[in-house]
Amino acid sequence: MSVPTGPKVITSRFELADGHTYAGYVRTGGYVSLRKAVSSMTPQQVHDEVKAAEIQGRGGAGFPAGTKWGFLPAGVHPRYLVINGDESEPGTYKDRLLMERDPHQLIEGIVIACYALNASQAFLYVRGEMAHAQERLAQALNDAYANNMVGKNICGSSFSVDVTLTWGAGAYIVGEETALIESLEGERGMPRLKPPFFPAVKGLYMQPTIVNNVETLANVPYIVGKGGSDFKSIGAPTSTGMRMFAVSGHVNKPGVFEVPNGVTTFRMLFEAPEYCGGIRNGGSIKAFIPGGASAMWFFPEHLDMALDKPTVDKAGSMLGSGAIVAMDQTTDMVAACWRIVRFFARESCGKCTPCREGTTWLERVLKRMLDGHGRAEDIDLLFEVSESISPGIAWPPRQTTICPLGPSAVSPIASAVRRFRHEFEHYIEHGRPIDGVESPFATHLVSHS
């Protein structure tokens, strides 16, 4: 199977022993784009290149970054850039690598973005649990300051900006941009209502704020260095550039891969020798998650679909944060469904009733099935509760809540119960999975909830 190839845009230093150091970064072409931007381009020109690149945000929603940057109201200062490094969507593993292995690339992207936005200050918010990434970024920022790449009069220009490194303390919901802003203000990480609190208008300290994902900004040095049209020529016109995908679960060689966006298919990622090299034990795909725990699941009939945003959206799911989880024919779908629902139940911030109560109910009903106490009416009950959280149980999910966390918990229910209803019925009737399926609790009854 031949696979489309492309340049290494953001992972080029991953294999270098010193790729994370200032010396290693500069030796391999680092900070050239920043120098170019502040010495020979206007902020508008930088913004225009990012717009021309048509890069879709890599955090989950896939909103075009250049368009987002354009939402800042003119003439309102101070304005802030917030970098979302709170990577915690189940299955997602790429921002941490970018922060650990090439921290200067991210810092360069941040400073260039601040120049384009004329931001007064940037806040780099890293997930609390990522000690190594925090360390690498702290060292990199200290070195970047010492070399005049951040701070006062950057590269001898009249442009000055500070980057404040900070981190969270364990809360998935803080990955939602308005919750992240609350957390940055020293509050509980509970999302704000939009409108009126669209960050670009009323964000951090009620000032205009752009929130961008780590991977999105890591692409900016390349875009400014080579030009937006060069970036756009990689991948598909509807999903430009290279993109990182983490493929985990039942594959022979799980891994994080930078692939041409929009043209690589799920089958290639699972089967090609340069990627995962097939399903474990020569097995076959029963289902897979195309874009993180919040996404609707896909099945064998979706394998030849390209990882292209509009294509996947139209098929009723999303590429989300580039988190692909493969489940082979032995997977216990009731247990898989329960685990994802349990995640949302644990991580609900508690602000909105449909989410707080609904996710907890769903988790309890699924748990009693697994424990052998399922009731005949439980499948109907799962759908009834799901309806209350997200009426219609459709894609994209309708929201009864302030943020999408609650409605996301409905995705695994809709996916697993609709497709594998017989497995749920079997659990209700017999208290165990169907033949040929392995319970993940073979030596351990579920006791942690």
Next chain:
Amino acid sequence: MSRLTDERVVTAKEIIARFPRKKSALIPLLHLAQEQDGYVAQDAMVHIAELLDLAPAEVYGTASFYEMFKFHPVGKYCINICTNISCQLVGAWNLLHHAEERLGIKSGGTTEDGLFTIEDVECIAACTEAPALQVNYRYRYKVTPESFDALITELESGKLSGEVPPHGTLAAVRQATTEAWSNRGVEEQAQVDAR
């Protein structure tokens, strides 16, 4: 147990100065307290409230939202075993079960000698290296029952003390406030606040 030491107050003030508003330093200061005592002590929260002009209840109000903050002593080594989907698919529950048997505690518990706490946690962004765990937020990949036992032995013997500091310490390197600090955002926000 204790208020922040003088040395940590200096660090705290540096952190506060990097934000346009004091309260933004709350989570970083709580981490500082946890680094000092291994958990966030009540007196430390009162001290943080003084440093940030907040009521102690506001400090606790924020702190109690976040899973990483502990309000009573935990093990010197907190072992967080991921059981989320990618890890569940390749044996995370068996690993957790093994860890519970090996240490004689249940998830959430601490060993009597105060050395180990285990927790089953949500996704830690190491999905391609499943099953994965963290010891005091330092990763271990593709963990088997055998490699788990070896890890425990190494931690008990103190062999890993350089690599794995006691619970509460995150990054060994801190951001420095240097002369190159421009303070532009702080000054512009002060102008907005004054209006």
